[in-house]
Amino acid sequence: MGSFSIWHWLIVLVVVLLLFGRGKIPELMGDMAKGIKSFKKGMSDDEAEGAKTADGKTVEHRPDETVQAAKERASKS
Template structure:
């Protein structure tokens, strides 16, 4: 009482197959697999190192040494 027998599970399985069909279920699982693959690919692209910054004429890069500023000693010469 309260438990499901093998016959209940068989009837349930037949109903599920009739509703979804063998082809529809496999197509659905294929779409899920494609989604997972594209998600993993997107995550791998985010982990890749960013491209090196391009040098633009007239702009200093953060790694460049600062240009020397004139001091009082150099102005006297």
């Protein structure tokens, strides 16, 4: 009961082809590939810029500093 036979997979394939058509599946896969490439490019662009805040300042991390102290220091500058 845990595995599907070849007939189950053939029926699923026929239903998918009927729903999407033969030409639509490669088009969907191409769009998916473009989306993945765009996502990877965006991630690499973010890493290249470094960690910056909305106003363009670099985020400084001090391990011994509390969140409240960091907010107060940021509001002063």
